[in-house]
Amino acid sequence: MTTPQHYGPPPGVPPSTVSQLGEDDELEDNVALAHLISEVKDYQLTHGNLLKLVRFEEPTRVPTTGVNISCQPTKFPTHFFDQAMALQQPMQELYLRALSDTTWLYSVLGPQIESEPDGVMAKLWNIHMRCEAAGPVQEFSCGLFRSDYMLNETASSGSLGDAQKEVTLKQVEMNTFSCAGACHGEIVGNMHQALLRRRLAEDGIDPTPQSVLPTNTNTSDIVNCLAMAHRTYESQFGLVSAHITMDDRRTAPQRRCVLMIVQPYNFNVADERPIEYGLWKDVNVPCYRCEWQDIPKHAFLGGDRALFYRPLSSKKEYEVSVVYYRAGYDLREYADDIEGSDIRYMLETSRAIKCPDILGHLVGFKSVQRALAEAGVVERFSTGLDGAQVAAVKDTFMSMYALGDMATDEGKEVALDHSFMKDYVLKPNLEGGGNNIFSTDIPAFLEHIPLNDWHRYNYQRLITPPAETTGILLTTNEIYQGPVVSELGILGLAMWRRDHAGKEDVKIFENKAIGFTFKTKPTDVDEMSVVKGYGCFDTPMLV
Amino acid sequence: MTTPQHYGPPPGVPPSTVSQLGEDDELEDNVALAHLISEVKDYQLTHGNLLKLVRFEEPTRVPTTGVNISCQPTKFPTHFFDQAMALQQPMQELYLRALSDTTWLYSVLGPQIESEPDGVMAKLWNIHMRCEAAGPVQEFSCGLFRSDYMLNETASSGSLGDAQKEVTLKQVEMNTFSCAGACHGEIVGNMHQALLRRRLAEDGIDPTPQSVLPTNTNTSDIVNCLAMAHRTYESQFGLVSAHITMDDRRTAPQRRCVLMIVQPYNFNVADERPIEYGLWKDVNVPCYRCEWQDIPKHAFLGGDRALFYRPLSSKKEYEVSVVYYRAGYDLREYADDIEGSDIRYMLETSRAIKCPDILGHLVGFKSVQRALAEAGVVERFSTGLDGAQVAAVKDTFMSMYALGDMATDEGKEVALDHSFMKDYVLKPNLEGGGNNIFSTDIPAFLEHIPLNDWHRYNYQRLITPPAETTGILLTTNEIYQGPVVSELGILGLAMWRRDHAGKEDVKIFENKAIGFTFKTKPTDVDEMSVVKGYGCFDTPMLV
Known part of the structure; x- marks a missing residue:
């Protein structure tokens, strides 16, 4: 199937009715599709892969809806999966060194802290300063991080001079605070394992655990x-x-x-x-x-x-x-x-x-991601990395710039030019994802943003995933069949100790990748957010 | 708390609001109650302890509601729990012998089969006869049974002649077909284990697994x-x-x-x-x-x-x-x-x-339960039981009678007499529970039942549980705090082989108790059905 089909839910259609899914000649496909969706819905319901409809909660009951979900695993190249897993340790090393160098961190965050004293960043920095003044009593911190990647396809010249396509792994963002999606990701992984086990059995293949779907714990x-x-x-x-008797x-x-x-x-x-x-x-x-x-x-x-x-x-x-x-x-x-x-x-x-601690929070702001991509910065924080790791980390960075640097009459002219901004995504300088403005939407958006607020944004070169894969996505609002693109998030843990007494340094005790999330969305939708109704939890089918 | 309180859900109350649960001076209790209920709802949602609202299902979503649930385990005497578990093997033995003696079985079911040729029982019997005529090709059958019990309190004379109360375990019914509730029972058991673990930890006791809540698998x-x-x-x-390669x-x-x-x-x-x-x-x-x-x-x-x-x-x-x-x-x-x-x-x-096979289905009709309680019948099917088991099984039977035997002018006068029927429950002669008419409701109900339909009912002596225990029940419609009574269902499995060739006999290969369900309802409600909104899944707190 190559034409994307968005099926909305007709009101009042009884359950198990599938005719709304297409024409009669597609009936057999549609019966199979309706069956697959019914399997997915029951799996979600019996495994808590659900969102609460909190506005409709009553004392005795909570209505729920299924989390957006991909009905089948989506192809993803094994070597990019392995590459992303291997990158987590050096990537976290980089962020841990960066957060520990508070002088450098303030050089990045300072302009926004000073110009927006009531913003979250300024409030967090002030809390950090109060803590420093009080004197730290806990040197250990731990973190649960998630680095998100997509595949990027670019034209490149082959060795014989003919135009070729090159696909590389690129980092979308680094999440360092309150990372969500891990539990849902695991349930969806288990569901895809269960569906695969069944399909293999139907094909007469003994259903031993299959390495094509990486295990999610x-x-x-x-x-x-x-x-x-x-x-x-x-x-x-x-x-x-751990053993206290009733008496004591x-x-x-x-x-x-x-x-x-x-x-x-x-x-x-x-x-x-x-x-x-x-x-x-x-x-x-x-x-x-x-x-x-x-x-x-x-x-x-x-x-x-x-x-x-x-x-x-x-x-x-x-x-x-x-x-x-x-x-x-x-x-x-x-x-x-x-x-x-x-x-x-x-x-x-x-x-x-x-x-994590408050520095682990502050290092997750977009302007840090931008600053880390500047020349020489990875090298500055590369104490624990070898040359190959430095290169590998840098290779995943997309170009990213401070919009504030364009807050001049000249710069504005460029920024409002569709032909320039079509290749970028505008990201508010916040921690976490979402709220992005894409490509040709950017100029119209910027028209309404006063120049002295431009420092609140960064613009990042758009990642252009290969448009080869199709999927079946089940969201609250529709059943989608058509081209899809995916985002791989690598979860990692770290434990470290800042040396408060002497010079600003960090000792890293634990630092490793632990798991992953994988989200898929229709190619014709920009934002990957699951909770806003576009992205769907998924599992990579490694190929 | 001794006064039962039924709290309905006020419309439009925002979540986490607890003031609707009582007066201000009960606020602390009510905050704790609201917190407990919130814990229960989230556990249900994350563990699939839910019912689908199938009428409102849409292609992309299924609304759900929590299964009726008891917010805390309910006291139940250890020795009665053990007694019920020990009874499962002889009870199943009895039913397996009874279903294999098709001559006896027809002597019990025959009157209803003949007078109601379009009823389920007659249809099932006819299918059984067609199978016998075709000649059986499978001698093995298996069964998943559930025997339900309640505690019955009666006045008895003590050894010194003073009035005393005696409590005994009595069988409500035997379910032999399509027994439900096992999975929900296990989730609720795990939830009560989780809540107990927390409470013990708060009391400073190391949260090792507690035998007071029997494990449910x-x-x-x-x-x-x-x-x-x-x-x-x-x-x-x-x-x-089990190992088939792609090639073969x-x-x-x-x-x-x-x-x-x-x-x-x-x-x-x-x-x-x-x-x-x-x-x-x-x-x-x-x-x-x-x-x-x-x-x-x-x-x-x-x-x-x-x-x-x-x-x-x-x-x-x-x-x-x-x-x-x-x-x-x-x-x-x-x-x-x-x-x-x-x-x-x-x-x-x-x-x-x-x-199970169709005889395993037919043996679950209420008239079989009645007939097994008649004098000498347990002994007839006691091949595999010792004397103590025969006595133990018989001790759990409540008196039960065919209403058809009262379908005379004289009998009708007795049946319509409130002072007689107040001690009974009227049960339709079906397989499975529910649809019962209780006590003083019976005469008015029977007024509308023609005498020649009376054979469709049996009446069983009411079980009167001790009214000592209180509970907190969360149903779709209300939060109930007050006196409660419980029903213990023992799940068992069996595997047997009927000897079709020779005389009607059965060889039993497996026969044992495997687990349990436990349901609790407000004392002032008659019917224990969970799906009809009264009974709640629960766990016995063994005392």
Whole structure:
């Protein structure tokens, strides 16, 4: 199938009716398609691959909808998958060295911090400065990072001078804070494994585990990372006996917990809860969720800046070993009415290990990605890398520029020129993805942005994926069959210690790739966001 | 808390709002309750403890609601739990002997078969007779049974002559066909384990697995039972090589599958799909679902009456090793327009192993339960039981009578007398539970039933559970806090061979308890049905 087909849901169509999917002569295909979709929907429902419709939540029930999902794995070249996995360690090394060099970091972030004192970046930097002034009591930090890549196709001259196409792996962005999608990615991976097992059996092939679909164990990997941080805390501050009898529980030391900081009215609990459940069940580490705005009610600093948390269900406090952020990145979370900056400051200045600390958050802003791509910068932070790794990292960077540098009359003329901007994507200088403006939409958008706000944006050369692969995507709004493009996110963990006393340096204890997410969208849609209805969780079929 | 409180969902209340749950002075309790309910809802959502709202299904999404659930385990005496588990083997022995004695079985079912030739029972018996005439080609059968019990409290004279209360375990009914609830029961068991682990940790007790909540592994137990039947079939008809290369797949023998027969528009897929997934993934046995009315399109009998099934997703047939019924019990499934009797006949007359066969279905009708309680009947079928087992089985029977025996002028006068019927429950002579009429509702109900239809009912002495325990129940419609009563269902598997050639006898190969379901309802509600909105899946807290 090469013509993309977007099938909307006709209102009032009874379940199992497939005739809306096409003409009669496509009936057999459509019956098979309807069957596949029914299999996918049931798998999602029985494995919690769901989003809450929080606006419609009632005391007794929560309506749900399936997460956007690709009904079948999408082809992706094995060597690019392996290349992305191998890049995670040097890529994280680079970011860890960058975040530890606060002088350099401020040289990158400073202009925006100074010109936007009420922005998230400035608020975070101020919290960082308050923490430094208070004096750090915890040198260890841990991080769960995700580096996103797409394939980029360019014309290049072959050795014989004829025009050839060259495909390379290019980094879309580096996510360092509150990375989502790991749990959904694992469920979708397991679903594609299950569907493949069935298809192979139908083809008469014994369904042994197939290496064409890489195994995804994101959830337990994240659980193990947080457990490692928890044990590190215990090794720093003394082990609490795991065996407390009924008799000595009143005098026993506090138990410790991982505190997962979450957003209220969260529709995506299914991407967080499995981590909490795994900590309790699989590694015997207590874990509690606390909504951002409730932290002042339930958490406080004790002696030695130990962070304590009292669960709603308990009369006894836990000492927090690890703060795991799944909130704290929206400007509104730092609003004065909820004293958001004080919330973050209390967490950051405590002796709990943060996942990640505030510098790990700040290094995820787009302007850092841009600055790292400048000449000589990777080399500056390449202490732990060999020459091949430096080259490999740099090879994945797309050109990226500060829009602020164009905030002149001359520059404006270029920026508003369609023929120039058609090759770029405009990215707000925030942490995390989304909110991008693409290609020929950019000039019209910039018309409404005052020149003195241009420093809030970077523009990155557009990645142009090969248009060879088709897929079947199931979103809340439609069933799509047609050309697709995919984005591979490599998940990694790291644990490091900043040397606060002496010169700014970092010692890295753990640094490795742990898993992946894979998202696919219709080729004719720009944005990959899953929660905004375009991208779909998927699994790479390695070819 | 002793006053039952039913909290309905006020329309339009935003999530996390708890003030609707009571007065201000109950706020702390209510915050804790709202928190508990939020934990329960998220656990259900992330573990597929859900029902599909099939009427609102659209091509791209399926709305869901949580299964009715008890928010905390409910106390149940350990010795009664152990007693019920120990009863499963003799109870199944009794039913297996009874279903094999078709002369006796017809003596019990015959009156209704003859007076209601269009009823399900008559249709099933006719299919059985057609199968006997065709000559059986499969002597093995397997079964997944569930025996339901409640505690019954009666006044009895103590040894010193003072009035005392006596509590005993009484059988509500025996389910032999298409038993549901196993998968939901396991999820709820795991949820209560998770909540208990947390509570114990908060009390400073090391969260080792607690024996107070019995472990529930229903799903894998059922998977293993069906896999055992599948292997039995392979041992009868030759093993299909599990290792087929790409080269010989065209000439390789057919693969075999378990065929799960299901109802269309099924809202309860979450209680079936895990069994299918487990067969594929955990024991490498292909399993397909086929909706009842689609069987003629996808299944057919081949040579030697082997049953073949062609999955929608395949061009190649599977030979069916085991027919696992999760449909085929509703009268409308035997309607002429879908040729339901021919569907069932094809399945039954095939050489696939049925779970269970049609006699295993027929023995589940209420009139069999009544007849087994008559004097001397347990002894008649006690070949494999010792005296203590015979006594133990009989001790759990509540008195049960045929309403047809009261279909006289004299009898009618008694039946319509409130003071007589207040101690009984009227049960339609069907297989499975539900549709019961309770106590003082019976006379008004019987006024509208012609005397010659009275044979369709039995009346059983009401079980009166001790009213000591309170609970917190979350149903689609309300949050209930107050007195509750529970029903314990023991799941068992059996595998047996009828000797068709000689005298009617049965050889039992496997017969054991495998797991349990536990349901709890408000004391002031009669019916325990979960799907009708009263009963809630629960876990016994053994005391």
